[in-house]
Amino acid sequence: xxxxxxxxxxxxxxxxxxxxxxxxxxxxxxxxxxxxxxxxxxxxxxxxxxxxxxxxxxxxxxxxxxxxxxxxxxxxxxxxxxxxxxxxxxxxxxxxxxxxxxxxxxxxxxxxxxxxxxxxxxxxxxxxxxxxxxxxxxxxxxxxxxxxxxxxxxxxxxxxxxxxxxxxxxxxxxxxxxxxxxxxxxxxxxxxxxxxxx
Numbered sequence: 394x395x396x397x398x399x400x401x402x403x404x405x406x407x408x409x410x411x412x413x414x415x416x417x418x419x420x421x422x423x424x425x426x427x428x429x430x431x432x433x434x435x436x437x438x439x440x441x442x443x444x445x446x447x448x449x450x451x452x453x454x455x456x457x458x459x460x461x462x463x464x465x466x467x468x469x470x471x472x473x474x475x476x477x478x479x480x481x482x483x484x485x486x487x488x489x490x491x492x493x494x495x496x497x498x499x500x501x502x503x504x505x506x507x508x509x510x511x512x513x514x515x516x517x518x519x520x521x522x523x524x525x526x527x528x529x530x531x532x533x534x535x536x537x538x539x540x541x542x543x544x545x546x547x548x549x550x551x552x553x554x555x556x557x558x559x560x561x562x563x564x565x566x567x568x569x570x571x572x573x574x575x576x577x578x579x580x581x582x583x584x585x586x587x588x589x590x591x
Contacts, residue, residue: 394463394464394465394466394489394490394573394576395419395420395421395463395465395466396416396417396419396420396421396465396466396468396573397420397421397423397456397459397460397465397466397467397468398413398416398420398421398422398423398468398469398470398473399423399425399452399456399467399468399469399470399473399474399476399477400422400423400424400425400470400473401425401470401471401472401473401548401551402425402431402436402439402440402443402471402472403430403431403436403439403551403553404424404425404426404428404429404430404431405422405424405429405430406430406553408551408552408553409422409551409552410422411552412550412552412562412566413468413566413569415566415570416468416569416570416573417573421459423452423455423456423459423473425443425448425451425452425455425472425473425476443472448472448476449472449475449476449479449499449502449503450479452472452473452476453476453477453479453480453483455476456476456477456480457480457483457485457486460480460486460487460490462487463487464487464488464489464490464491465487465490466490466491466492466493466572466573466576467480467481467490467491467492467493467494468492468493468494468495468569469492469493469494469495469497470494470495470496470550470551471495471496471497471498471547471548472497472499473497474494474495474496474497474500474514475494475497475498475499475500475502475503477492477494477497478492478494478497478500478503478506478508478512478514479503479506481506481508481509481510481512482503482506482507482508482509483509484509486508486509486510487510488509488510489510490510491510491511491512491513491572491576492508492510492511492512492513493512493513493515493565493568493569493572494512494513494514494515495515495549495550495565496515496516496517496520496547496548496549496550497514497516498516498520498522498523498525498547500514500528500532501523501528504528504531504532507534508536508537509536510536511536511538512536512537512538513537513538513539513540514529514532514537514538514539514540515539515540515541515542515565516528516529516539516540516541516542517541517542517545517546517547517548517549517556518541518542518543518544518545518546519545519546519547520546520547525541526541529541542558542561544558545558545561549561549562550562550565
């Protein structure tokens, strides 16, 4: 099935493309911005603007438009993880899709949603604004598997982050490759259904 990657607030970066290259050349990246990269130099400003512009809902709509009508393997990071969580609970999300979401801290604002697809949500152990273990416990209900990665902080999958954790990142990347291959075999290759605008 096609792979759709919803990036964090920094958008589509060369580092992220390089990190996820093992998933294959057909992976489609989606940015929270109208451009690939974040238009703001300051991360705090970017987050403030994103939230003020109802960014999560808009990003979820963008994911839906990119996913199309067929099943996709969603991989989300930070705001991309939260937007993918929102999309996963919508009626237009294909029931055979699946999602793996990393440190979607704003999922706490949407914890009452129930995804229609299998979701694996992985949180960093430490977040400044909430207790990840409590959130993981709150959303861990079928079809959601939620866990906390010990010893990590927000951004542990991002090579550009001060919180990058190479060992954890390598382990999860291998799990993503395995999961993608498994579902590709189960459902067969789907040539259409996903917009390759990025």
